[in-house]
Amino acid sequence: MTISxxxxxxxxRNPTKSYWQTPPLPIADHRTTPNLPSTSQYVIIGSGITSAxxxxxxxxxxxxxxxxxxxxxxxxxGATGRNGGHCRACRYTSLASxxxxxxxxxxxxxxxxEEENVANLGKLIKELGVKCDLREVExxxxxxxxxxxxxxxxxLKKRQDVFDGKMKESVLKKYKIWTRDEARKELxxxxxxxxxxxxxxxxxxxxxxCGLLEILLKKGINLQTNTPVVEVNQMNSGQGTAxxxxxxxxxxxxxxxxxxxxxxxxxxxxxxxxxxxxxPTRSQIAAVRPGSNIAGNPALKGTCVCNYILRxxxxxxxxxxxxxxxxxxPFIPTSPSFSYLQLLGILDEKIGEKTAKQFKNxxxxxxxxxxxxxxxxxxxxxxxxxxxxxxxxxxxxxxxxQSAEALVQLLTGNEKEVDGWLPKCYKLSRVPxxxxxxxx
Numbered sequence: 484m485t486i487s488x489x490x491x492x493x494x495x496r497n498p499t500k501s502y503w504q505t506p507p508l509p510i511a512d513h514r515t516t517p518n519l520p521s522t523s524q525y526v527i528i529g530s531g532i533t534s535a536x537x538x539x540x541x542x543x544x545x546x547x548x549x550x551x552x553x554x555x556x557x558x559x560x561g562a563t564g565r566n567g568g569h570c571r572a573c574r575y576t577s578l579a580s581x582x583x584x585x586x587x588x589x590x591x592x593x594x595x596x597e598e599e600n601v602a603n604l605g606k607l608i609k610e611l612g613v614k615c616d617l618r619e620v621e622x623x624x625x626x627x628x629x630x631x632x633x634x635x636x637x638x639l640k641k642r643q644d645v646f647d648g649k650m651k652e653s654v655l656k657k658y659k660i661w662t663r664d665e666a667r668k669e670l671x672x673x674x675x676x677x678x679x680x681x682x683x684x685x686x687x688x689x690x691x692x693c694g695l696l697e698i699l700l701k702k703g704i705n706l707q708t709n710t711p712v713v714e715v716n717q718m719n720s721g722q723g724t725a726x727x728x729x730x731x732x733x734x735x736x737x738x739x740x741x742x743x744x745x746x747x748x749x750x751x752x753x754x755x756x757x758x759x760x761x762x763p764t765r766s767q768i769a770a771v772r773p774g775s776n777i778a779g780n781p782a783l784k785g786t787c788v789c790n791y792i793l794r795x796x797x798x799x800x801x802x803x804x805x806x807x808x809x810x811x812x813p814f815i816p817t818s819p820s821f822s823y824l825q826l827l828g829i830l831d832e833k834i835g836e837k838t839a840k841q842f843k844n845x846x847x848x849x850x851x852x853x854x855x856x857x858x859x860x861x862x863x864x865x866x867x868x869x870x871x872x873x874x875x876x877x878x879x880x881x882x883x884x885q886s887a888e889a890l891v892q893l894l895t896g897n898e899k900e901v902d903g904w905l906p907k908c909y910k911l912s913r914v915p916x917x918x919x920x921x922x923x
Contacts, residue, residue, distance in 0.1 A: 491751040491762050493711045493732070494555045501565045501689075504557075508693045511557040515705040519731065522738045523551035523705070526729050528712050528753070529745035530554035531563035532688055532879065535695045536887035537743060539607075542702050544895055550704040551737060552696075553729070555711040555749075559692040562747050562879065569786055570604060570880040571622040571683035572597035575658065578638050582645070585908055591649055592906040594642075598654050600885035605684050607884075608691060611698060615691035621659075622683035623787040625666060627674040631790065635679060636660070657681050671780065672789060685786050688880065710734055715742055715753055741894065 504511075525541065527534050530552055538550050554560075574581070574594040581590035608617050626632040639658055646655055661670070661678035670678060700706060714730040718738070725738035744750050748763035777783065886909070892901045 524549040526739040534745040540891040564689040566688040604884040613694035621785040
């Protein structure tokens with residue numbers, strides 16, 4: 484049985500309370516108008532970082548355009564509202580793969596895309612003054628396997644050789660090498676063999692998006708939370724200027740000129756052709772509080788990722804009383820088997836007791852957002868359905884803002900300009916060429 488047979492429905496109405504959304508912000512259940520408008524120029528489905536970024540950029544280009552944003556649950560309550568806030572560009576670990584699959588020119592685009600995304604997102608937050616706990620930090624990738632560490636050092640050298648003269652010197656040479664002793668002493672990882680540090684941001688994505696939505700409301704968008712969309716149909720020609728009918732579960736329908744699906748893992752529920760590539764999976768995280776002796780340690784000033792957890796079972800890692808504060812989640816398998824999805828499921832209305840029991844008094848040194856898709860590249864482009872900015876298989880904070888820019892440029896007729904900087908592998912046109920269940 485293939486993953487395409489796994490049913491992708493609507494988000495569940497009563498998900499577990501997210502650590503990051505406690506307490507929820509006042510905008511959580513906002514409805515701009517008591518009833519849905521009958522028509523809108525744009526309908527954006529979803530209210531996470533992608534949706535908010537698209538709406539902001541659309542209004543920057545077309546200040547008087549009508550935007551209706553429909554959210555199935557509370558505002559920013561999906562992946563964005565369950566994201567720990569790593570905002571970092573670290574494409575160096577994918578360099579060998581990028582060069583092999585896409586070539587030198589595309590590898591450079593991929594690297595620049597993340598760099599510009601992080602820089603532009605941080606710049607916007609500062610300009611707008613959104614209170615979202617934004618911090619400039621050093622983010623560190625910690626390595627515990629000597630062979631892997633040797634490969635990383637080679638990748639960093641290769642990156643400088645390949646991209647020399649093709650990007651800003653400050654970006655090219657931004658990475659700092661931590662020695663074995665430095666990593667063990669200052670980062671408190673006794674198994675470390677080395678680490679790579681680089682400038683990044685840490686923030687609350689939930690607070691950022693809710694703050695941005697508040698700004699957008701003042702600019703005139705119509706936000707409707709707790710309004711699941713169940714179907715989007717193309718209208719027959721000759722029925723006015725509207726091209727789409729957006730059907731909601733209980734609140735009627737809206738006629739729209741353009742529809743944007745910013746629905747992440749649930750996209751296939753509205754656009755079934757993507758069911759072979761994007762499905763929701765459930766993860767579970769836990770917060771582990773450190774002992775009092777950790778106060779003031781330099782390790783707390785930045786963010787980090789440890790690169791050995793994929794080979795270690797949860798139950799094999801013990802917590803010590805001086806452990807750092809970590810967000811932890813279950814192991815993700817190397818293949819998207821249906822049996823695995825059946826095991827974890829997609830129901831997020833309750834905590835998995837077995838997983839919770841494993842997490843109690845345990846420590847895992849790796850984290851990623853709540854929703855994962857089963858496609859290893861982000862898809863960004865116009866389709867015959869509308870516009871689909873979905874499918875983030877890793878940390879979306881390094882991709883979503885610039886992806887929104889690409890989508891808005893496509894919407895407003897600047898496709899040639901976008902082709903100059905948007906990596907080809909991020910376009911939806913790539914999907915038909917992929918084999919089913921392929922991770923390549």
